Amino acid sequence: xxxxxxxxxxxxxxxxxxxxxxxxxxxxxxxxxxxxxxxxxxxxxxxxxxxxxxxxxxxxxxxxxxxxxxxxxxxxxxxxxxxxxxxxxxxxxxxxxxxxxxxxxxxxxxxxxxxxxxxxxxxxxxxxxxxxxxxxxxxxxxxxxxxxxxxxxxxxxxxxxxxxxxxxxxxxxxxxxxxxxxxxxxxxxxxxxxxxxxxxxxxxxxxxxxxxxxxxxxxxxxxxxxxxxxxxxxxxxxxxxxxxxxxxxxxxxxxxxxxxxxxxxxxxxxxxxxxxxxxxxxxxxxxxxxxxxxxxxxxxxxxxxxxxxxxxxxxxxxxxxxxxxxxxxxxxxxxxxxxxxxxxxxxxxxxxxxxxxxxxxxxxxxxxxxxxxxxxxxxxxxxxxxxxxxxxxxxxxxxxxxxxxxxxxxxxxxxxxxxxxxxxxxxxxxxxxxxxxxxxxxxxxxxxxxxxxxxxxxxxxxxxxxxxxxxxxxxxxxxxxxxxxxxxxxxxxxxx
Numbered sequence: 001x002x003x004x005x006x007x008x009x010x011x012x013x014x015x016x017x018x019x020x021x022x023x024x025x026x027x028x029x030x031x032x033x034x035x036x037x038x039x040x041x042x043x044x045x046x047x048x049x050x051x052x053x054x055x056x057x058x059x060x061x062x063x064x065x066x067x068x069x070x071x072x073x074x075x076x077x078x079x080x081x082x083x084x085x086x087x088x089x090x091x092x093x094x095x096x097x098x099x100x101x102x103x104x105x106x107x108x109x110x111x112x113x114x115x116x117x118x119x120x121x122x123x124x125x126x127x128x129x130x131x132x133x134x135x136x137x138x139x140x141x142x143x144x145x146x147x148x149x150x151x152x153x154x155x156x157x158x159x160x161x162x163x164x165x166x167x168x169x170x171x172x173x174x175x176x177x178x179x180x181x182x183x184x185x186x187x188x189x190x191x192x193x194x195x196x197x198x199x200x201x202x203x204x205x206x207x208x209x210x211x212x213x214x215x216x217x218x219x220x221x222x223x224x225x226x227x228x229x230x231x232x233x234x235x236x237x238x239x240x241x242x243x244x245x246x247x248x249x250x251x252x253x254x255x256x257x258x259x260x261x262x263x264x265x266x267x268x269x270x271x272x273x274x275x276x277x278x279x280x281x282x283x284x285x286x287x288x289x290x291x292x293x294x295x296x297x298x299x300x301x302x303x304x305x306x307x308x309x310x311x312x313x314x315x316x317x318x319x320x321x322x323x324x325x326x327x328x329x330x331x332x333x334x335x336x337x338x339x340x341x342x343x344x345x346x347x348x349x350x351x352x353x354x355x356x357x358x359x360x361x362x363x364x365x366x367x368x369x370x371x372x373x374x375x376x377x378x379x380x381x382x383x384x385x386x387x388x389x390x391x392x393x394x395x396x397x398x399x400x401x402x403x404x405x406x407x408x409x410x411x412x413x414x415x416x417x418x419x420x421x422x423x424x425x426x427x428x429x430x431x432x433x434x435x436x437x438x439x440x441x442x443x444x445x446x447x448x449x450x451x452x453x454x455x456x457x458x459x460x461x462x463x464x465x466x467x468x469x470x471x472x473x474x475x476x477x478x479x480x481x482x483x484x485x486x487x488x489x490x491x492x493x494x495x496x
Contacts, residue, residue, distance in 0.1 A: 070127065074126060
């Protein structure tokens with residue numbers, strides 16, 4: 001958006017000569033005519049743009065906020081997609097999501113030249129793809145990972161967003177900075193690169209992914225049996241045998257709505273981190289496109305590391321009985337919300353004191369704390385009802401999308417000129433929202449499986465019971481890496 005929107009600049013326009021009549025000057029006297037019209041003040045201003053330079057648009061702050069929220073409008077379909085995610089094949093659902101995202105990104109530069117409404121529609125289509133992606137991923141995690149390993153899996157899987165952002169921000173900054181020197185530079189290339197990367201991921205996903213372990217090409221019999229046994233202990237059941245979604249029980253569950261509210265308070269300030277951070281660096285710190293891309297990517301890298309490492313730590317603590325599932329979620333979420341709120345609240349103070357290095361440090365620290373929400377509220381949402389994780393995720397992110405739309409429209413109304421005072425208001429509102437879960441989620445939050453989430457009572461295993469399916473398993477490099485770096489709760493050679 002920083003590269004697409006035209007900034008007021010009198011140096012980018014030139015006087016254009018208008019002929020009052022055909023006899024006013026000869027064709028070879030263009031310079032005199034140009035001077036005459038310039039002196040008379042009777043000329044039009046037109047933008048002087050090199051042939052290879054991408055077009056920039058005079059979109060207002062409100063129009064920009066609408067385009068930012070377009071994806072969130074599409075994400076509202078997550079309510080319907082989440083409802084069906086636990087019934088549909090996750091592999092093919094995610095495949096469709098990737099196709100929608102590829103199409104939307106590839107067509108956006110062309111659509112921008114035609115109409116801002118078409119750009120909004122393509123951003124909406126991206127949101128629909130996201131609506132298919134998130135619930136299906138959550139549903140597949142419950143199929144592929146035993147309960148104590150899910151925090152690690154959730155951190156790694158959802159960390160893909162940060163990896164993508166970490167890559168595209170500096171690449172996008174570089175492409176923007178080369179728009180005057182290269183026919184392949186400028187902001188359109190950002191969308192084309194995104195489409196190409198997504199297409200490569202689509203091919204890899206099509207070949208190597210599987211909805212559940214029994215359908216995977218490369219899985220060993222021991223690993224498949226181990227995962228199947230551990231997941232079956234939750235009595236999730238097969239899709240075709242699953243009863244109708246218990247909507248009434250879901251909508252009346254206090255644990256679910258407490259987690260949904262905490263997710264909203266978590267996602268609200270992240271709007272700044274994920275989409276408005278480059279604009280903040282441009283408006284307040286005055287960073288160039290290349291530096292802006294690099295600096296904006298730094299907090300995303302911190303967020304990815306925080307998510308994966310804290311999720312692995314949470315898995316380790318719960319697997320070894322140091323913390324219970326609910327205790328772990330509450331502690332991590334409390335630290336995350338408090339730290340995120342304080343750092344965001346202090347950021348505009350540093351910008352007013354003209355300390356850009358401290359501003360960047362605080363935003364990196366804010367993302368460090370934000371990553372702890374993954375073993376917090378995000379893990380709680382997956383653990384509450386594994387059989388209906390897609391439904392619950394769909395509800396949660398649909399509500400979060402509604403508030404994200406309001407947030408982006410609100411930011412668009414506040415950031416009229418992009419002044420430090422306007423940005424201070426945005427940051428302070430986000431800081432207050434971020435801190436709220438330290439109270440209600442710490443008191444009422446839960447990560448324990450609710451009673452109605454299983455069709456039959458679970459039979460606990462003896463602590464020393466040996467696994468028949470893994471008795472002959474041999475160690476491998478993959479198992480060693482998983483055990484030491486993901487802190488999996490069990491290895492395949494021993495009993496759970």
